[in-house]
Amino acid sequence: MSFSETLSYPSFNFDILHRHAGTQARVGKLKTPHGTIQTPNYIFCGTKASIKNLSPAMVKEAKTDIILANTYHLMIQPGAELVAKMGGLHKFMQWDGPMMTDSGGFQIFSMGHGSVADEIKGRSNKGRDKSLLKITEEGASFRSYRDGATLTLTPESAMTIQRQLGADLIYQFDECTAYHVDREYTARSMERSHRWGDRCLSEFERTHDGSQALFGIVQGGVYEDLRAESCAYVKDRPYFGTAIGGCLGGSEEEMHDVVSWCMPQIHPDRPVHLLGIGRIIDVFNFVKMGIDTFDCVTPTRIARHGMALIRGLPDERINLKNARYRDDPDPLDPSLDISASRDFSKAYIHHLLKAGEMLGMQLVAQHNIAVMNRLMREIRAAIESDTLDSLQQEWIPA
Amino acid sequence: MSFSETLSYPSFNFDILHRHAGTQARVGKLKTPHGTIQTPNYIFCGTKASIKNLSPAMVKEAKTDIILANTYHLMIQPGAELVAKMGGLHKFMQWDGPMMTDSGGFQIFSMGHGSVADEIKGRSNKGRDKSLLKITEEGASFRSYRDGATLTLTPESAMTIQRQLGADLIYQFDECTAYHVDREYTARSMERSHRWGDRCLSEFERTHDGSQALFGIVQGGVYEDLRAESCAYVKDRPYFGTAIGGCLGGSEEEMHDVVSWCMPQIHPDRPVHLLGIGRIIDVFNFVKMGIDTFDCVTPTRIARHGMALIRGLPDERINLKNARYRDDPDPLDPSLDISASRDFSKAYIHHLLKAGEMLGMQLVAQHNIAVMNRLMREIRAAIESDTLDSLQQEWIPA
Numbered sequence: 001m002s003f004s005e006t007l008s009y010p011s012f013n014f015d016i017l018h019r020h021a022g023t024q025a026r027v028g029k030l031k032t033p034h035g036t037i038q039t040p041n042y043i044f045c046g047t048k049a050s051i052k053n054l055s056p057a058m059v060k061e062a063k064t065d066i067i068l069a070n071t072y073h074l075m076i077q078p079g080a081e082l083v084a085k086m087g088g089l090h091k092f093m094q095w096d097g098p099m100m101t102d103s104g105g106f107q108i109f110s111m112g113h114g115s116v117a118d119e120i121k122g123r124s125n126k127g128r129d130k131s132l133l134k135i136t137e138e139g140a141s142f143r144s145y146r147d148g149a150t151l152t153l154t155p156e157s158a159m160t161i162q163r164q165l166g167a168d169l170i171y172q173f174d175e176c177t178a179y180h181v182d183r184e185y186t187a188r189s190m191e192r193s194h195r196w197g198d199r200c201l202s203e204f205e206r207t208h209d210g211s212q213a214l215f216g217i218v219q220g221g222v223y224e225d226l227r228a229e230s231c232a233y234v235k236d237r238p239y240f241g242t243a244i245g246g247c248l249g250g251s252e253e254e255m256h257d258v259v260s261w262c263m264p265q266i267h268p269d270r271p272v273h274l275l276g277i278g279r280i281i282d283v284f285n286f287v288k289m290g291i292d293t294f295d296c297v298t299p300t301r302i303a304r305h306g307m308a309l310i311r312g313l314p315d316e317r318i319n320l321k322n323a324r325y326r327d328d329p330d331p332l333d334p335s336l337d338i339s340a341s342r343d344f345s346k347a348y349i350h351h352l353l354k355a356g357e358m359l360g361m362q363l364v365a366q367h368n369i370a371v372m373n374r375l376m377r378e379i380r381a382a383i384e385s386d387t388l389d390s391l392q393q394e395w396i397p398a
Numbered sequence: 399m400s401f402s403e404t405l406s407y408p409s410f411n412f413d414i415l416h417r418h419a420g421t422q423a424r425v426g427k428l429k430t431p432h433g434t435i436q437t438p439n440y441i442f443c444g445t446k447a448s449i450k451n452l453s454p455a456m457v458k459e460a461k462t463d464i465i466l467a468n469t470y471h472l473m474i475q476p477g478a479e480l481v482a483k484m485g486g487l488h489k490f491m492q493w494d495g496p497m498m499t500d501s502g503g504f505q506i507f508s509m510g511h512g513s514v515a516d517e518i519k520g521r522s523n524k525g526r527d528k529s530l531l532k533i534t535e536e537g538a539s540f541r542s543y544r545d546g547a548t549l550t551l552t553p554e555s556a557m558t559i560q561r562q563l564g565a566d567l568i569y570q571f572d573e574c575t576a577y578h579v580d581r582e583y584t585a586r587s588m589e590r591s592h593r594w595g596d597r598c599l600s601e602f603e604r605t606h607d608g609s610q611a612l613f614g615i616v617q618g619g620v621y622e623d624l625r626a627e628s629c630a631y632v633k634d635r636p637y638f639g640t641a642i643g644g645c646l647g648g649s650e651e652e653m654h655d656v657v658s659w660c661m662p663q664i665h666p667d668r669p670v671h672l673l674g675i676g677r678i679i680d681v682f683n684f685v686k687m688g689i690d691t692f693d694c695v696t697p698t699r700i701a702r703h704g705m706a707l708i709r710g711l712p713d714e715r716i717n718l719k720n721a722r723y724r725d726d727p728d729p730l731d732p733s734l735d736i737s738a739s740r741d742f743s744k745a746y747i748h749h750l751l752k753a754g755e756m757l758g759m760q761l762v763a764q765h766n767i768a769v770m771n772r773l774m775r776e777i778r779a780a781i782e783s784d785t786l787d788s789l790q791q792e793w794i795p796a
Contacts, residue, residue, distance in 0.1 A: 048749075048753040048755055049749065049750075050758075051757075052755070052756065052757075055757060057737060078724070078752070082724065085725055086727060086743060092743070092745075326480065344492060345484060347476070347484050347490075348491060348492075351446075351447065351480075354476070355448075355476075357446055359448045359452065360448075362453070362756075
């Protein structure tokens, strides 16, 4: 196992164009083989190679720049070899813009321990199906939720699979530790994730053709010294980008602390991704700390429960199933330039949701994506004019 | 109760433009306040004011001319008053083309007896929830599937509700008898449906503003003399159009017989709708007997089970869940000018269906609608060139 310190990414580039006065917020330009996007930006989840119930045309109509798919789900169904045989993820799902895949680690360990998302956000993890079988130095084995077969993911196979999928931005294999694990476990796990990261770099370099760029992941849980150690690890390796991962704590304050420990210690010139966090308030808070990209299932997941994101509400969202919308003739937001937000009354969408009509979820999902993309556009403009605080007041009045 | 024999429909018109040599097939032009369509044509089911999982833009992209919604479902949720308050069905669901509503009778009686569709098609009606409570001369009472409340539909309220919904083509209230009922019941029911029809005409004329046109429905089950009596009833009344309804029999042959008894006896100049029948083979068979419009849930319902309609197959369709499509790189039909049929591989749609991704059903539903609309366009052209038989060979090779 070895990799060169000067591993380079000629088809990729990250330029910081402007920094907001008094915060760490920055506007950047991230170049990939499938296009250049401006940052800060939001990466929407197409877990199983599909943004829930939306065609790529609808995702684009909502002005989306970049999406992701999950290695874990795709290796189970339809299998990465199949995606490769069909020409890779871009062609398979007909998305020709920039794309990211994670390494699969998050899902393996979140299903092993209950949901890590639940842990991070302080919810119960009772009653979850635990599919993680074993973690060794070699990798992790787990049961397929599809057919119960035993599957193994190693740093090397995580790279092979992400090569087969063919996204632009790919991720090192890591263990995402849960909130309830102790300092000692977190430390041992982090050190193993670092060794896994080196094996990923080695395997990545072996097959490096310039079409993909690799992100390292900062682990270390809620422990400041471990986070410092992990920041140093990622900074010192020839990763293209930095992701902040693992358990970010059980409260907003803890999450804020963890990210604030990391930001001064990571590589200052590389794009920084915050894994799995993405309410509107989070985006404001972490953009100010220097985060460049976000991903979260929230915008599409809450749509399935009838929640529509609305600019200018303290709660960020409304529940369209609420009886108050039964006869509301107004659309969700006519200033958004898509039919879902402009042409249909809340009363109609309320009816669709009550009647169990899938079109209801489809309209709200497209609307929520359009809202998040508008948020990111306005945030980039506000960074350039040093007016983030007043923009935040407009989006989330205190 | 009374109505004028000369009830007229100045905003509507039906012209027969061409008749196919050697069959009763005809091309016509049906004018409504929301546009003029060519016939034969196919009316797609938007049961609860939504074509399953497709936005109106997608329905139009598939070249749809006309859709329907169901009075029964809409009176239960969200209620016809609410739809009226929101400006009527066209505005509520953002469909600005021609639209039809049925009277609600079919669903009341199909849920009362088990499914009439099952009866017509010879399937078992065991285990269905029976919600019909009582049929009297006044009307029918039934239990709401939403909250168990007792609801009543009468000829007069069926007209009021269809006025509130505001579709272009509306239907008399009738009882749709099941296959298992005997001749005596069928006769009594038919006579009552005729009396209900007269009450519908009376109520319709009382509120006639020219924006809607009323269809009468031929009943009489599988009994030739009753069908003759019912054809005479509808022909002698000032309905705008004729629908052939009720039980059409337990086999293809019986269905064919029932329609063949009716066609020579109905009004020759009015548009003729065949209720609830709509496979590709049915469309060919009944177009040749003179049917002008069809409706059926089949194209969208089978999509939810992964069945895609394909031109040129004896079975009309393929099952995309079948393992043979796992690595099929070809699209469903690139000659159809929509992304769903042209851009996505069968392998991708197979994956979406296997993974339970709603986008799979959405793509297949839009494809199936596009196929049926293409069928109707080609059928109209074939009638004009007297080549229906060879077109049928192309669509469904023997």
